[in-house]
Amino acid sequence: MPELYDVAAIGNAIVDVIAPATDAWLDEHGLTKGAMMLVDPGQSAALYSKMAAGVEASGGSAANTIAGLASFGGRGAFMGKVADDKLGEVFAHDMRAIGARFENAPLVGGPATAVSMINVTPDGQRTMCTFLGASVEFTDTDVEADIVEASKIVYLEGYLFDAEAARRAFAKAAALAHGAGRQIALTLSDSFVVERHRGGLLGFIESQVDLLFANEAELLALFQTEDFDEACEALRTRCDLAAVTRSDKGSVILSKGERLTVKAEPVEKVVDTTGAGDQYAAGFMFGLSRGRPLHQCGQFASLAAAEVISHYGPRPLVPLKDLAASKGY
Amino acid sequence: MPELYDVAAIGNAIVDVIAPATDAWLDEHGLTKGAMMLVDPGQSAALYSKMAAGVEASGGSAANTIAGLASFGGRGAFMGKVADDKLGEVFAHDMRAIGARFENAPLVGGPATAVSMINVTPDGQRTMCTFLGASVEFTDTDVEADIVEASKIVYLEGYLFDAEAARRAFAKAAALAHGAGRQIALTLSDSFVVERHRGGLLGFIESQVDLLFANEAELLALFQTEDFDEACEALRTRCDLAAVTRSDKGSVILSKGERLTVKAEPVEKVVDTTGAGDQYAAGFMFGLSRGRPLHQCGQFASLAAAEVISHYGPRPLVPLKDLAASKGY
Numbered sequence: 001m002p003e004l005y006d007v008a009a010i011g012n013a014i015v016d017v018i019a020p021a022t023d024a025w026l027d028e029h030g031l032t033k034g035a036m037m038l039v040d041p042g043q044s045a046a047l048y049s050k051m052a053a054g055v056e057a058s059g060g061s062a063a064n065t066i067a068g069l070a071s072f073g074g075r076g077a078f079m080g081k082v083a084d085d086k087l088g089e090v091f092a093h094d095m096r097a098i099g100a101r102f103e104n105a106p107l108v109g110g111p112a113t114a115v116s117m118i119n120v121t122p123d124g125q126r127t128m129c130t131f132l133g134a135s136v137e138f139t140d141t142d143v144e145a146d147i148v149e150a151s152k153i154v155y156l157e158g159y160l161f162d163a164e165a166a167r168r169a170f171a172k173a174a175a176l177a178h179g180a181g182r183q184i185a186l187t188l189s190d191s192f193v194v195e196r197h198r199g200g201l202l203g204f205i206e207s208q209v210d211l212l213f214a215n216e217a218e219l220l221a222l223f224q225t226e227d228f229d230e231a232c233e234a235l236r237t238r239c240d241l242a243a244v245t246r247s248d249k250g251s252v253i254l255s256k257g258e259r260l261t262v263k264a265e266p267v268e269k270v271v272d273t274t275g276a277g278d279q280y281a282a283g284f285m286f287g288l289s290r291g292r293p294l295h296q297c298g299q300f301a302s303l304a305a306a307e308v309i310s311h312y313g314p315r316p317l318v319p320l321k322d323l324a325a326s327k328g329y
Numbered sequence: 330m331p332e333l334y335d336v337a338a339i340g341n342a343i344v345d346v347i348a349p350a351t352d353a354w355l356d357e358h359g360l361t362k363g364a365m366m367l368v369d370p371g372q373s374a375a376l377y378s379k380m381a382a383g384v385e386a387s388g389g390s391a392a393n394t395i396a397g398l399a400s401f402g403g404r405g406a407f408m409g410k411v412a413d414d415k416l417g418e419v420f421a422h423d424m425r426a427i428g429a430r431f432e433n434a435p436l437v438g439g440p441a442t443a444v445s446m447i448n449v450t451p452d453g454q455r456t457m458c459t460f461l462g463a464s465v466e467f468t469d470t471d472v473e474a475d476i477v478e479a480s481k482i483v484y485l486e487g488y489l490f491d492a493e494a495a496r497r498a499f500a501k502a503a504a505l506a507h508g509a510g511r512q513i514a515l516t517l518s519d520s521f522v523v524e525r526h527r528g529g530l531l532g533f534i535e536s537q538v539d540l541l542f543a544n545e546a547e548l549l550a551l552f553q554t555e556d557f558d559e560a561c562e563a564l565r566t567r568c569d570l571a572a573v574t575r576s577d578k579g580s581v582i583l584s585k586g587e588r589l590t591v592k593a594e595p596v597e598k599v600v601d602t603t604g605a606g607d608q609y610a611a612g613f614m615f616g617l618s619r620g621r622p623l624h625q626c627g628q629f630a631s632l633a634a635a636e637v638i639s640h641y642g643p644r645p646l647v648p649l650k651d652l653a654a655s656k657g658y
Contacts, residue, residue, distance in 0.1 A: 017419075019426075053396070053423040055642060056385035067382070086415050086441070090346075094382040097348075112415070312646075313384060 004150040005101070006074040006289035007185075010143070010166075010173060011062025011157030012135040013080035013104075014114040015087040016314055018126075018274065019054030021119035026127055033121065036128040036190045038162070044131040047117055056087075058094035059116055059314045060135070061189060062157035064275045068282025068304050070098040071320040074289060077101035077147050083134035087113040104142050107134040124270035124309060132163075139165040140172040148173050149180035152289045153211070155281070158189030158218075161197040174208040185211040187281055188218035195221055205238055211288075212242040213281045219244050232259070241294075243301065245280050250302065253294050262298030265306035275314030279304035283320070299329050333479040334430070335403040335618035336514075339472070339495075339502060340391025340486030341464040342409035342433075343443040344416040345643055347455075347603065348383030350448035355456055362450065365457040365519045367491070373460040376446055385416075387423035388445055388643045389464075390518060391486035393604045397611025397633050399427040400649040403618060406430035406476050412463035416442040423644075433471050436463040453599035453638060465491075469498040477502050478509035481618045482540070484610070487518030487547075490526040503537040514540040516610055517547035524550055534567055540617075541571040542610045548573050561588065570623075572630065574609050579631065582623050591627030594635035604643030608633035612649070628658050 026033055029050060039047065058067075066076035078095055082088030084106040091113060095102035114135035119127045138160070148154050154177040160166035174184050186209045188194050194201060201222065205212060212235065216228060223231045232254055235242050242254045253260040283304035287297030303323060307316050355362055358379065368376065387396075395405035407424055411417030413435040420442060424431035443464035448456045467489070477483050483506040489495035503513050515538045517523050523530060530551065534541060541564065545557060552560045561583055564571050571583045582589040612633035616626030632652060636645050 048422060051422075051426060053387070053426040053644070056419060058382070090385060093377060093380075097380060097382040315382070317641075 002150060003152055004075065005077045005147065006151070007066065007069050007153045007155050007285050008077040008079065008147050008151035009062035009066050009155040009157065010079045010160065010169060012060045012114055012132060012159055013063060013082045013091050014060035014116045014130065014135060015091055016057050016059035016116050016118050016274070017048070017051070017054050018057065018118045018120060018272070018312055019052040021052060021121055021127070023121055026119065026121065031119070031127050031129065033127050034125050035192055036130055036159070039129045039131050041131060044115065044117070044129070047129055051117060051119065055312065056090070057313045057315065058091045061159060061187065061278050062155055063095065064278035064314045065155060065282045066095070066100050067098050067315040068279045068320060069286050070100050071316045072283065072286040072300065072304070072324065073321040074286045077151060079104055079138070079142060079144060079147070081107055081134050081138040081142065083107045083110060083113045085113055087115065088134070101147065103144070107137050110134055110137055118274055120272045120274070120312070124273045126272060126274040136163045136166070138169060140169040143169050143172050143176070145176050148176045149182065151182060153183045153185050153285050155185045155187070155285065158187050158193050158201070161193055161201060167200070170204070178208070183210040184208050185213065185285065187213040187277065188222065191217040191221040194218050198222060209239050210241060212239050213277065213284070214242065215245045215277055243280070243284055243298070245277055251280065251298060253298055255294065260295055260298065262295065262302055265302040267306045267310050270309050272312045273309050275308045276305045278314065279308040279316065296329065300324060303327060303329065331479060332481055333404065334406045334476065335480070336395065336398050336482045336484050336614050337406040337408065337476050337480035338391035338395050338484040338486070339408045339467070339489065339498060341389045341443055341461065341488055342392060342411045342420050343389035343445045343459065343464060344420055345386050345388035345445050345447050345603070346377070346380070346383050347386065347447045347449060347601070347641055348381040350381060350450055350456070352450055355448065355450065360448070360456050360458065362456050363454050364521055365459055365488070368458045368460050370460060373444065373446070373458070376458055380446060380448065384641065386642045386644065387420045390488060390516065390607050391484055392424065393607035393643045394484060394611045395424070395429050396427050396644040397608045397649060398615050399429050400645045401612065401615040401629065401633070401653065402650040403615045406480060408433055408467070408471060408473060408476070410436055410463050410467040410471060412436045412439060412442045414442055416444065417463070430476065432473070436466050439463055439466055447603055449601045449603070449641070453602050455601060455603040465495070467498060468494040469501040472498050472501050472505070474505050477505045478511065480511060482512045482514050482614050484514045484516070484614065487516050487522050487530070490522055490530060496529070499533070507537070512539040513537050514542065514614065516542040516606065517551065520546040520550040523547050527551060538568050539570065541568050542606065542613070543571065544574045544606055572609070572613055572627070574606055580609065580627060582627055584623065589624055589627065591624065591631055594631040596635045596639050599638050601641045602638050604637045605634045607643065608637040608645065625658065629653060632656060632658065
């Protein structure tokens with residue numbers, strides 16, 4: 001099987017609604033700052049009516065990562081489920097317009113395309129309330145075997161652990177990928193997701209994951225500890241390669257043989273942290289797919305994360321390829 | 330009748346799809362830079378498939394003006410037609426979320442909510458292809474008489490001159506407004522609109538318009554001249570007050586007694602000129618409704634225009650009230 005893609009990702013196909021909010025507004029509506037909370041259609045409508053005026057942009061964690069990869073000049077494919085409605089059309093358009101493959105048929109006669117209401121506080125932190133809609137209808141029949149087998153890395157979005165059908169899709173993708181000699185990457189996505197599925201996630205990581213992405217909170221939740229170094233050591237024994245992000249403290253890359261610390265790229269003003277982890281993963285996997293050494297993968301990762309947090313919206317606004325070239329990476 | 334609103338506007342209810350484009354791309358697709366072109370559903374779909382990945386934001390010229398007015402702390406109302414679909418919901422949400430009144434019932438069983446595909450070139454110029462959808466179904470029965478009669482200024486969007494039903498709605502609004510001692514303002518919107526409806530527009534301006542907004546190209550098209558000063562004099566005899574915008578050359582305010590020149594507010598980098606004229610009108614009418622002298626109305630106008638062209642999207646991202654306060658206006 002020839003390598004057609006650098007990364008094929010499976011994730012929730014979501015359109016973001018992004019609006020400014022205050023800390024007091026979050027408190028008033030019972031929202032935990034920085035977290036992702038799932039809402040039903042009724043809660044979604046009620047919350048939306050209280051939100052400030054916003055903008056809409058294609059999002060979804062793994063889809064953002066594929067957008068970042070494409071922006072570096074990488075070849076990406078995405079698998080996920082939209083509905084046959086306007087926002088589904090927007091999502092598919094944006095995916096294809098950046099040069100990524102997205103061919104899963106839209107869901108007909110079911111729930112609407114998923115929407116995430118992202119409230120951004122003045123400190124740049126994003127708090128998300130997500131109506132998963134059509135995106136949870138993704139099943140193992142939507143996994144495109146030929147694409148999985150033709151991709152260097154198959155990247156799985158941890159948010160999907162909430163849906164049993166998606167966990168089966170992950171198992172199928174992992175079996176296909178490893179059968180073709182490909183690598184499986186996973187992002188833990190959210191510390192509450194980790195709390196909900198700790199056992200399942202640990203089992204999946206130990207048996208299937210070659211490369212893990214996590215932020216500090218997610219890593220600590222996974223190993224139920226408050227000691228960062230202890231959690232890093234626990235992780236190192238469980239997967240070949242991992243990258244743990246720590247906001248402005250940069251990131252730590254863990255492999256069997258080494259532990260590297262990568263600095264965060266300086267940012268003039270943090271506007272909106274939405275997509276920071278997604279873009280970190282994009283840069284890291286772009287470097288990896290091009291055979292770069294780990295510290296350079298970390299540099300690509302930090303650069304992409306810094307770009308996305310300096311403006312509203314979850315995807316890069318300037319070509320990351322040009323940005324990397326301007327830095328001499 | 331008490332004054333409930335500073336400005337009530339009638340315009341197309343449109344959601345913008347904004348994406349970057351090159352000059353070569355515009356040429357390739359036969360688009361005239363800086364203009365607004367109407368497209369049918371087929372052309373709309375074909376063009377969208379060629380556009381870059383974008384973001385969606387509530388737009389519509391007069392609706393943007395009401396958003397700007399609200400951002401200054403003014404009281405605004407909007408009348409226009411959306412469909413009962415997701416983008417119609419987004420448009421209505423954004424209008425109400427900024428504190429403006431918008432109560433026209435969505436269209437059921439007709440065309441979708443209007444969408445404008447806005448391609449922004451590196452020089453910040455926007456080129457628009459608009460599918461009017463539900464917005465052209467606005468008729469005189471949608472004019473809310475009590476709102477018109479309770480607003481200091483009734484602001485009409487020139488784009489609506491393309492639809493006969495909307496021209497009837499304008500006539501109704503003008504009669505109601507003048508009957509209640511209110512003022513009618515009109516924006517010429519686009520030089521191609523002026524070319525299409527020169528006679529009708531001149532007649533409407535002479536008989537009904539108290540305050541006219543135009544840019545230089547629209548003014549020259551209206552009087553079929555290339556002499557700016559001649560066009561200004563021709564305009565001055567036809568309406569009590571007018572403001573003519575000239576991009577970075579600032580603007581000219583024409584009243585029976587005087588001709589004022591207002592400087593453009595300096596902008597570090599022009600990112601996207603979408604909404605510049607709309608925000609100019611917002612600032613000007615905010616000043617006017619608060620009884621400010623004309624040169625101060627022009628300062629509010631220039632400030633609002635400068636804010637909106639310094640970022641992507643047609644509406645202010647920071648409260649114009651705070652911006653004005655920081656300037657001591």
